[in-house]
Amino acid sequence: MTSRPPVPPRMSDVAERAGVSKMTVSRVLAGRSVSQATRERVLKIIDELGYVADAAAGALSSGRSEFVAVLVPSLSSSNFSDTVRGLNAALNPHGLQLLLGDTDYRLEQEELLVRSMLRHQPRCVALTGGRHTGATRTLLQRAGIPVVEMWDLPRDPIDTAVGFSNATAARAMVQHLHACGYRRIGFIGGASERDRRGLDRMRGYIAEMKALGLCEPRVIRLGESPVTMSHGAPAIGALLEAWPDTEAVMCVSDMSAFGAIMECHRRGLSVPGDIAIAGFGNFEVSWCSQPTITTVSVDAYGIGLRAGETLLAALAAREAGDTVGRGKNAAAPTARAKAVKIEFTVIPRESA
Amino acid sequence: MTSRPPVPPRMSDVAERAGVSKMTVSRVLAGRSVSQATRERVLKIIDELGYVADAAAGALSSGRSEFVAVLVPSLSSSNFSDTVRGLNAALNPHGLQLLLGDTDYRLEQEELLVRSMLRHQPRCVALTGGRHTGATRTLLQRAGIPVVEMWDLPRDPIDTAVGFSNATAARAMVQHLHACGYRRIGFIGGASERDRRGLDRMRGYIAEMKALGLCEPRVIRLGESPVTMSHGAPAIGALLEAWPDTEAVMCVSDMSAFGAIMECHRRGLSVPGDIAIAGFGNFEVSWCSQPTITTVSVDAYGIGLRAGETLLAALAAREAGDTVGRGKNAAAPTARAKAVKIEFTVIPRESA
DNA sequence: TTGAAAGCGATACCAG
DNA sequence: CTGGTATCGCTTTCAA
Numbered sequence: 001m002t003s004r005p006p007v008p009p010r011m012s013d014v015a016e017r018a019g020v021s022k023m024t025v026s027r028v029l030a031g032r033s034v035s036q037a038t039r040e041r042v043l044k045i046i047d048e049l050g051y052v053a054d055a056a057a058g059a060l061s062s063g064r065s066e067f068v069a070v071l072v073p074s075l076s077s078s079n080f081s082d083t084v085r086g087l088n089a090a091l092n093p094h095g096l097q098l099l100l101g102d103t104d105y106r107l108e109q110e111e112l113l114v115r116s117m118l119r120h121q122p123r124c125v126a127l128t129g130g131r132h133t134g135a136t137r138t139l140l141q142r143a144g145i146p147v148v149e150m151w152d153l154p155r156d157p158i159d160t161a162v163g164f165s166n167a168t169a170a171r172a173m174v175q176h177l178h179a180c181g182y183r184r185i186g187f188i189g190g191a192s193e194r195d196r197r198g199l200d201r202m203r204g205y206i207a208e209m210k211a212l213g214l215c216e217p218r219v220i221r222l223g224e225s226p227v228t229m230s231h232g233a234p235a236i237g238a239l240l241e242a243w244p245d246t247e248a249v250m251c252v253s254d255m256s257a258f259g260a261i262m263e264c265h266r267r268g269l270s271v272p273g274d275i276a277i278a279g280f281g282n283f284e285v286s287w288c289s290q291p292t293i294t295t296v297s298v299d300a301y302g303i304g305l306r307a308g309e310t311l312l313a314a315l316a317a318r319e320a321g322d323t324v325g326r327g328k329n330a331a332a333p334t335a336r337a338k339a340v341k342i343e344f345t346v347i348p349r350e351s352a
Numbered sequence: 353m354t355s356r357p358p359v360p361p362r363m364s365d366v367a368e369r370a371g372v373s374k375m376t377v378s379r380v381l382a383g384r385s386v387s388q389a390t391r392e393r394v395l396k397i398i399d400e401l402g403y404v405a406d407a408a409a410g411a412l413s414s415g416r417s418e419f420v421a422v423l424v425p426s427l428s429s430s431n432f433s434d435t436v437r438g439l440n441a442a443l444n445p446h447g448l449q450l451l452l453g454d455t456d457y458r459l460e461q462e463e464l465l466v467r468s469m470l471r472h473q474p475r476c477v478a479l480t481g482g483r484h485t486g487a488t489r490t491l492l493q494r495a496g497i498p499v500v501e502m503w504d505l506p507r508d509p510i511d512t513a514v515g516f517s518n519a520t521a522a523r524a525m526v527q528h529l530h531a532c533g534y535r536r537i538g539f540i541g542g543a544s545e546r547d548r549r550g551l552d553r554m555r556g557y558i559a560e561m562k563a564l565g566l567c568e569p570r571v572i573r574l575g576e577s578p579v580t581m582s583h584g585a586p587a588i589g590a591l592l593e594a595w596p597d598t599e600a601v602m603c604v605s606d607m608s609a610f611g612a613i614m615e616c617h618r619r620g621l622s623v624p625g626d627i628a629i630a631g632f633g634n635f636e637v638s639w640c641s642q643p644t645i646t647t648v649s650v651d652a653y654g655i656g657l658r659a660g661e662t663l664l665a666a667l668a669a670r671e672a673g674d675t676v677g678r679g680k681n682a683a684a685p686t687a688r689a690k691a692v693k694i695e696f697t698v699i700p701r702e703s704a
Numbered sequence: 705t706t707g708a709a710a711g712c713g714a715t716a717c718c719a720g
Numbered sequence: 721c722t723g724g725t726a727t728c729g730c731t732t733t734c735a736a
């Protein structure tokens with residue numbers, strides 16, 4: 001007991017001390033059939049030695065990792081962090097480890113991250129949105145692994161998709177406001193071209209305003225995505241300056257809506273008395289604030305959960321149909337590409 | 353051109369088509385000195401083939417990965433997601449990839465995640481808080497890699513720490529409230545024993561109440577961590593029921609404070625007219641809400657940034673002092689364990 | 705149920 | 721600046 005070896009123990013060390021072969025140790029770790037006595041002995045030695053198996057070696061040898069590449073536009077948005085939680089809830093029990101990346105709403109960044117994550121041979125990939133660079137699509141297709149696109153239902157999905165139409169959801173909100181009797185309705189959102197879901201909501205708003213024969217669209221676009229609470233104040237300020245007679249405002253997100261409502265309070269405008277304000281997302285603030293905020297509820301966690309399940313199903317199908325192995329038939333295109341539609345609901349509350 | 357091979361190309365394929373050895377390809381990828389002409393040719397082939405290097409093989413061969421294990425109690429808390437952003441900002445430029453884990457405030461979960469992440473041979477580890485299971489400490493020590501504990505300044509750090517004393521910060525807030533003239537001050541926080549930082553804030557509150565000779569501590573503990581906006585309403589309800597003459601309330605987090613303020617509005621109590629309410633964390637809501645919320649500002653992003661820098665420094669020191677190699681001298685304990693103290697500030701606003 | 709041998713795909717090291 | 725060779729630590733595969 002002079003000094004513990006400075007090099008971490010290997011599987012062969014464990015095997016030696018347990019008087020078995022490496023393979024037996026490997027089987028114990030993988031939970032494969034090994035006699036009860038042997039298993040216990042090996043486990044004991046592993047514990048004594050503090051042995052930690054090397055995942056890189058395992059991945060190289062078996063040709064499969066336990067990684068799932070996950071890309072979201074922003075980790076600070078509760079929206080996407082809920083989706084990540086959902087993904088994790090679905091995938092963790094299957095021993096899969098999320099490799100998380102934050103694209104900052106930039107497609108080039110997404111491409112960079114995909115490229116870098118693909119180096120780890122992920123079992124599958126979850127992306128946000130339906131737009132990607134050509135290279136991203138190519139990379140993913142060549143990788144031949146299941147892919148799911150979240151939060152949108154792209155016309156031409158890479159593989160599978162779990163989401164909803166942000167445009168349709170926005171139209172539903174305009175319809176709701178219209179049904180409430182509002183006619184001069186404005187929209188405030190981010191200025192970034194990169195936030196496709198935000199843009200889709202804006203487009204939905206515009207389309208529905210036209211469809212209902214309401215006033216010309218009144219759109220204010222300001223600031224970066226994701227819009228936060230501090231977005232609302234200047235945005236509604238700009239809106240009211242441009243169109244002082246606006247009756248209702250639809251915001252690209254509850255965060256913005258909250259900021260707008262607070263600004264109205266500061267200006268002595270009552271909500272919805274003087275002006276109605278609606279949000280999007282059903283974030284916690286929308287039902288905790290005073291007044292509570294009318295919004296569109298989307299199950300962000302559920303999107304992650306369903307996306308995870310979709311990936312698991314694809315992996316299972318692959319296991320069944322393939323001889324597995326280092327991508328032998330990996331090129332076989334997932335012919336059963338499907339889309340999972342997530343429901344949304346307009347939730348009328350006090351603010352509109 | 354009948355059909356593209358279904359198996360992804362290897363480095364040897366690239367080498368062959370470029371008419372060079374694997375080593376040259378490897379050097380090109382690693383950015384080491386290679387003649388300009390050769391480099392361009394290799395790069396071109398890589399692009400044509402869509403070659404993606406296998407990180408597992410690289411890690412096995414070189415004995416080092418590009419992973420950094422990061423564990424936070426919750427990914428949904430903007431607090432920790434900001435810290436993660438900071439870490440990423442510091443580490444990404446150095447080609448390091450975060451391996452993110454969510455412990456859900458549970459030490460056993462943390463241990464599980466550490467164990468599983470250690471299998472990937474991370475270059476270093478960032479943990480949240482100063483309390484861990486014995487096994488976690490042992491695992492980390494045996495791993496012999498730099499470790500940083502964030503958000504706390506533990507008495508006996510595993511290696512290094514970047515944080516502040518939550519108790520001291522809470523005391524500062526009590527002092528501020530006292531200086532404002534409030535005497536009957538209450539505290540509302542979560543009920544979970546697992547949220548150490550929340551507990552430390554509560555302890556700081558109690559200690560300072562005693563130190564200032566104010567009333568007996570008035571503590572309400574309710575709900576799980578992290579406390580969210582919806583925590584505040586029931587919590588302040590309970591507080592006012594138990595001690596109706598309370599003049600000021602200090603909340604474990606801005607989220608809770610916001611919920612409490614909204615509840616006061618519902619009850620027709622003015623803040624701070626009828627009751628003062630303070631938060632903790634300087635979250636966005638604290639300066640966007642109406643009234644703005646008095647709080648303690650902590651640079652969550654900065655904690656991540658500094659933690660990342662601390663890890664980078666440790667890695668650099670290790671490179672310099674060691675012959676590197678597969679953990680040869682890896683056991684050499686980081687004798688220069690240090691702690692980085694992050695400043696906090698009480699920010700007086702409208703609510704208190 | 706167990707073991708021996710043969711790689712997995714890259715990098716380190718040493719020559720040239 | 722470039723190439724050959726020997727691993728790296730594990731799992732696969734096949735035999736016993």
